[in-house]
Amino acid sequence: MSSKLYPWQAGLWQSLAGRSQQAHAYLLHGPAGSGKRALAEHFAAFLLCKASLQQQPCGQCTSCKLYAADTHPDLVRLEPEEEGKGILIASVRELVAKILQTSQQGGRKVVIVEPAEAMTTGSANALLKSLEEPAGSTVFLLISHQFSFLLPTIKSRCVLQACPLPNEQESVQWLQQQSELNEEQCHTVLALASGSPLSAQKLLNADVLAIREQVVSGVKQLFKQHSSPSDLALAWAKMPPELLFEWFCQWAQLILRYKMTEDDSQLGLADMSVVLKHVAPRAPLALLLETQDWLLEHRQKVLRRVPLRADLLLEGLLVRWQALLPR
């Protein structure tokens, strides 16, 4: 493991590493894609380091070397066995037993729990006692993307550290350094990633701008009856479905809002605003609401990775979408 902070975390780091005394449990919370895991990892390396210099892990001591090799015996990461699943009570019990043992490197022990909201009530209760009276000098670092889902008993035992997203300027600057995009493209990708620079970077790796262009042009062709739902569904079958559903959900929302408010400034990214504005007054309201429900329902299935045939799913979506603009 290498531990590295993002540039927007300097202030956060100061408030953690600069404490005169370390607490035994921290809860790092904030939106997904703000870099909480990186912060927790760097903090873990720092807490384990035997010779930290100027509030940074030294990178040279045995502890730092073990950390870098991802073999530090006194660092435990508690995660769901499968992404999106809960953290099992058995895993928590195993962890609790482990932290009762003496630390192997003679220093602190660090436990990273991510995401903390994946603990079931049973798992959380099994952890409570350790959180309250940690054995030896164990430090817990809990990471939460959905703070409101956490049990109050867990929150109250931790030092709360909010980890907000960087502002747009900082995000764009960072994205520009990470990619070959110009400033305007960075703003676009950032908007597609709901303001998270790290999610934006993931989208870039998935070639999001090219996909977006192809999808926007496809939707225009569809409304002009120049493409059929089945042709487009076939052409889009290899695109990430969660991305497509995210966009269509947003577009349905924007059409609905414009229909109600006629507010030009609320039409989303420029590439689709003219189309949405054209469709809004013409789409039958009942059909629009029905389409929105369908989209939200199927988006949930996509996010839960329910096995579906991509081409059939997209064709269903596009048939509904085309009907929003009656001939």
Ligand SMILES: [Zn+2]
């Ligand atoms: Zn060190």
